[in-house]
Amino acid sequence: MKYGNILAIDDNNAILTALKLCLGDTFQDIITLSQPDDILTIMAQEEIEAVILDMNFSLGINTGHDGIFWLQAIKKHHPNVPVILLTAYADVQLAVKGLKNGAADFVTKPWDNDELLRKIKDAIDKSRSLAPLSEVEADHVQRAIDSCHGNLSKAADMLGVSRQTLYNKMKTK
Amino acid sequence: MKYGNILAIDDNNAILTALKLCLGDTFQDIITLSQPDDILTIMAQEEIEAVILDMNFSLGINTGHDGIFWLQAIKKHHPNVPVILLTAYADVQLAVKGLKNGAADFVTKPWDNDELLRKIKDAIDKSRSLAPLSEVEADHVQRAIDSCHGNLSKAADMLGVSRQTLYNKMKTK
DNA sequence: ACAAAGTGTCCAATTTTTTGACATTAGGAG
DNA sequence: CTCCTAATGTCAAAAAATTGGACACTTTGT
Numbered sequence: 024m025k026y027g028n029i030l031a032i033d034d035n036n037a038i039l040t041a042l043k044l045c046l047g048d049t050f051q052d053i054i055t056l057s058q059p060d061d062i063l064t065i066m067a068q069e070e071i072e073a074v075i076l077d078m079n080f081s082l083g084i085n086t087g088h089d090g091i092f093w094l095q096a097i098k099k100h101h102p103n104v105p106v107i108l109l110t111a112y113a114d115v116q117l118a119v120k121g122l123k124n125g126a127a128d129f130v131t132k133p134w135d136n137d138e139l140l141r142k143i144k145d146a147i148d149k150s151r152s153l154a155p156l157s158e159v160e161a162d163h164v165q166r167a168i169d170s171c172h173g174n175l176s177k178a179a180d181m182l183g184v185s186r187q188t189l190y191n192k193m194k195t196k
Numbered sequence: 197m198k199y200g201n202i203l204a205i206d207d208n209n210a211i212l213t214a215l216k217l218c219l220g221d222t223f224q225d226i227i228t229l230s231q232p233d234d235i236l237t238i239m240a241q242e243e244i245e246a247v248i249l250d251m252n253f254s255l256g257i258n259t260g261h262d263g264i265f266w267l268q269a270i271k272k273h274h275p276n277v278p279v280i281l282l283t284a285y286a287d288v289q290l291a292v293k294g295l296k297n298g299a300a301d302f303v304t305k306p307w308d309n310d311e312l313l314r315k316i317k318d319a320i321d322k323s324r325s326l327a328p329l330s331e332v333e334a335d336h337v338q339r340a341i342d343s344c345h346g347n348l349s350k351a352a353d354m355l356g357v358s359r360q361t362l363y364n365k366m367k368t369k
Numbered sequence: 370a371c372a373a374a375g376t377g378t379c380c381a382a383t384t385t386t387t388t389g390a391c392a393t394t395a396g397g398a399g
Numbered sequence: 400c401t402c403c404t405a406a407t408g409t410c411a412a413a414a415a416a417t418t419g420g421a422c423a424c425t426t427t428g429t
Contacts, residue, residue: 070345103339113288119302122295129292153343155356159336160329167275167326172243176375183328185418190377349406360384365406376425385416394407399400 025051026147028069032056032093033077033109038132042075043138046143059093063100070103073147078110078117090117091124098125103153105146109134119149157195164192197319198224201242204240205229205248205266206282218309219316224357232266234271244277246300246320251283251290254292263290271298276326278319282307337365 029050039055046053050072051142054065073105074097078090090108097106097177105127118129127146130139154162164182171177179189202223204215212228219226223245227238232355238244247270249264263281270279283290291302300319303312327335337355341362344351352362 101342102335103342113286115286115288115291115302115304118288118291119295122292123301128296129288131288151343153336153354155354156333156336157356159332162275163326163332165330169247169274169276170324170326174375180324181328183330186376187378187419188417191416348408358387359407360388360409364385372427372429373429374425374427377423379421381418381420383416383418385414387414388412390410392407392409394405396403396405398403 026144027072028052028054029073029143030054030056030062030065030069030071031075032059032062033075034058034079037079038077038109045139049144059089062093063096066097066101066104068083073143074104074106074127075143076106076108078121079112081125081134084187091120093165094121094124094126103150105143105150107139107143107146160192161195164189168193199317200245201225201227202246202248202316203229203238203244204248205219205232205233205235206248208250211250218312222313222317224314226364232262237265239270239274239277244274246316246323247277247279248316249279249281249299251294252282252285264293267294267297269298271356276285276323277318278323280312280316281365282317304333337362341366 026049029040029046029052031046031053031071032055032088033039033042034057036057039057041180043053044054051135053072054069056062056065059076065085066074076097090110094106097104104123107124108118108121108126108129109132110129111132113131113155114193121129127149130142164178167178167182168175171181176186179186182189199222202219202225204212204219204226205228206212207230208216210232212230216226216228225304227242229235229238232249235247237346239247249263249266249270263283267279267281270277275298279298281291281294281299281302282305283302284305286304294302300322301315303315337351340351341348341357344354348362349359355362357365
């Protein structure tokens with residue numbers, strides 16, 4: 024199966040060119056942006072399968088604050104589109120913050136082409152293979168029961184279903 | 197509301213003592229292990245609300261391999277119990293690997309007591325407040341529809357429900 | 370030892386899901 | 400362009416799941 028379009032955002036055009044060269048053979052199209060403002064517009068128009076997002080925009084400020092903001096914006100509108108974070112600094116704090124905000128992966132510059140390619144592919148493959156609804160449901164039910172330490176009444180209440188329904192879902196599993 | 201028991205694993209007893217001092221006032225009990233082998237046994241016996249896991253066991257080997265192994269083991273049996281990773285090295289690779297394997301957070305030694313405390317509390321609060329089943333369902337349905345770029349037939353198939361049911365769930369939302 | 374909370378099980382009423390069908394509307398291939 | 404396939408929107412009846420209430424019993428905590 025073929026891979027679709029990638030959206031890459033970085034304020035350094037050399038990086039964007041390098042990404043195009045590195046990824047051009049594997050993906051249908053590499054759409055690039057040198058500033059993040061149009062990300063959501065593009066994503067509303069084009070079918071984007073994965074996003075590569077640089078974390079440091081405001082020159083000289085390397086907190087990644089802008090990057091996190093845009094990551095959140097992307098995830099809010101397209102929760103199933105994987106976002107791979109790209110940074111110049113191996114900042115653990117930022118990596119953790121990024122992943123906790125829904126990023127699929129985190130890569131530092133300069134990157135290894137094969138590694139980046141593999142990570143993007145993995146993220147897309149994962150986003151494509153969604154679990155059936157019944158599985159997601161069974162999983163969440165189990166978590167609720169665990170969280171209530173086996174108290175089924177509380178678990179049912181937490182899940183917003185009747186106690187009998189919870190019994191059903193437990194058996195069905 | 198009060199917080200329950202914490203399980204902390206580290207092969208350095210000084211670290212375990214420091215954790216007890218740091219966390220003792222906030223949590224009911226700080227159970228400590230100097231080697232990971234008994235983690236699952238303990239967790240089957242005691243009600244553990246969060247785990248603090250050191251990532252470097254085999255002396256001299258700092259790949260975090262063992263840590264990831266135990267993280268996976270914990271998550272497999274207790275997917276809803278948050279695991280906070282603790283390491284001596286600010287290793288981005290390891291942090292990313294840990295979070296992708298379900299860790300709730302990642303902290304480097306030496307840690308800031310207030311920060312660690314806050315991160316544990318946050319992780320527990322999050323694990324306690326499970327979304328109602330209907331919300332999880334609606335969320336997953338939306339992801340499937342996105343993933344199929346609006347093709348409802350394929351989305352329904354992917355979710356393992358009939359097309360009409362998908363229509364229902366879309367309206368209900 | 371008592372009261373409150375939780376369990377397992379049952380029932381009838383209601384709601385949801387399924388299955389199958391049908392006419393209509395895109396989209397792609399020749 | 401035209402045909403063919405896939406997808407849509409909608410309907411109806413059968414099957415299945417959910418609900419709310421009830422009951423006797425057990426567990427839990429004070």
